[in-house]
Amino acid sequence: MSNLDDVPALSPEAKAFLRSHAQTGEPDAEALERGRSRLHRPVYRTAKIETRARPVRAAPNLKAFAAAAMVALVAGSGVLLLMTDWHPSESPIPPIIRIMAAYDSGNLDEALSVAQHCYEPRCLQLYRDIEHARTLIDHVEMLQDAQLEELLAIDSAIRSVEGGVSAYGPRSRVAPPSRQTGSEARAVELELLIDSARLASRRGHQRGAVSLLNRCLMLDSASLACTRQLASAYASMAQNGDRVALRQAREYYLRYLRIAPSDDPYVPKVRNILESAPPE
């Protein structure tokens, strides 16, 4: 085959299909403007493309650690007994609590850092789970349903440590999808997307949350929960001075008011948010 004449022409339907998509993928003026402004701030990124390098965790040398701890303990106790009559009145905050506090506040780096220096089996498991959760959250907008379910399961396992319940029995696997009607399957999918978006939002990954909630709106453009959550995610982004996000938040809150029934319990809250929102 040496020239284009040897290549069969496009079929009429393919030609029509491609012609109908001649404009598909075109950015709008605002998107171009955002790109233009980012060009002058080349370090700034809105979303990660590549997985960030994870700290390599060497296997703990338990014998050396135990020996060093014993020496330090004996030496420290001796010095304390000799020099003062002080003895500790409070135990330090247990690492598990610090890990959970950091995880709950969305500071996964801090949670991992604490877990990295704690050698309890639960810490080791927490480290693995939080690291896995972080990877999933970083790419939440690209996850498929099964991965979203996995993320929620991990989050649930991590959080159950807080209440003192062991989360580390054999983890139940996500049940295989049962035969569902179309509307049931859609309701399950909507719930999954909303829960995952809430999780991503709580962990500070608002763009991921926005992405999931838009998927949610594609499934059901009249979904009140998706619309409200999406407005809320944009509002969180707007707190960093993002004016486009502020406008989006306002639009989705207004849209919520348009589609919500008058007795919806969130309507007064949404009105309050809109009234107290800063001007654009």
Next chain:
Amino acid sequence: MTPNPPDVGQLYEAHARQVWRTLLRLGVPSATVEDAVQDVFLTAYQRLDGFEGRSAHATWLVGIAVRVASNLRRSAQGRPLLSAVEKTLVDPGAGPELRLSRERDLLALNRVLSQLPDEQREVVVLIDLEQLTAPQVAAVLEVKLNTVYSRLRLGRAALTRALSRPGEEQR
């Protein structure tokens, strides 16, 4: 007197639309397309001094975009890009209804194009959608001209097959 070479800002003004479009059509998710566009123009900025003018700037930038999209595909191995493209909507620049309509168009296009192997998809997108010539595509992809023709033949056949499946483009 030779004119001054353009700076990256001028390149952006002239070619951002095409780069943006091409990345999306090659399967880069909407959520990451802004980053990908930035990657393309940063790469161009870094290599602008070495640009020898053997191709037009547009073709050169499309070549960079093809490689950025390919790298994204590789880094997303195990996480299908298609599902993200299908379902992701991050373009805060437009109103909700317009954005939904745009994303539905993109979804319909990507549903069909994703059924083509990557190499064929690249050629079909560049020739049949972006209207590049086969020699330009051969230069962009750094392959022989005959390879481009061969991929185009296979890609067009695959496209027709994909469209002939009932309801494919409507979904």
